[in-house]
Amino acid sequence: MAVTLNRLRMRAKNYDRQAKSYSGAYLFCCIFMLGPRTLYRDHNHAAPELYVNLSEKSGWRFGTSDWKDYPAGSLIWNPSGAPHATRVYEQPFISVFVWLENVNSRCNLVHCDDWEEIEHELAGLGS
Numbered sequence: 001m002a003v004t005l006n007r008l009r010m011r012a013k014n015y016d017r018q019a020k021s022y023s024g025a026y027l028f029c030c031i032f033m034l035g036p037r038t039l040y041r042d043h044n045h046a047a048p049e050l051y052v053n054l055s056e057k058s059g060w061r062f063g064t065s066d067w068k069d070y071p072a073g074s075l076i077w078n079p080s081g082a083p084h085a086t087r088v089y090e091q092p093f094i095s096v097f098v099w100l101e102n103v104n105s106r107c108n109l110v111h112c113d114d115w116e117e118i119e120h121e122l123a124g125l126g127s
C-alpha cells in the first residue's frame with residue numbers, strides 16, 4: 001500500500017511539473033476584419049503571427065517587397081519583428097489570425113512614404 005501511495009505522489013508531482021512548464025505558454029486567436037478600401041499600415045510586433053485569409057483577395061507587403069495579392073485559403077506567416085501591411089480592395093477583409101507567443105507585445109507602426117498614395121488609390125476603387 002505504501003508503494004502505491006508513493007507512486008501516486010510521484011505522478012502528482014510529475015503532473016504538477018508539467019502544468020508549470022506549460023503555464024504562460026498560450027496564444028491569441030481571433031477573427032480579424034477590415035472594411036473595404038482600407039490600408040492596414042505597415043507595422044511589426046514581437047508576436048509571430050499567422051493569418052488564414054478568408055476573403056477572396058487581399059494585398060500584402062512584407063518589409064520593402066512589392067505588394068502581392070493572396071486568395072481565400074492562403075496562409076500568411078509574419079515572423080517576430082518583421083514589418084508587414086495589408087490592403088483591402090472593394091470587399092471587406094476577413095481572416096483568422098493567431099499570435100503564437102509574446103501575445104501582450106505592442107504593435108508598432110513602421111513608417112512608409114507611400115501610405116497616403118495607397119489610401120488615395122484605395123478610396124478611388126469602384127468609382
Ligand SMILES: [Fe+2]
Nearest residue numbers: 043049078084
Ligand atoms: Fe501584424
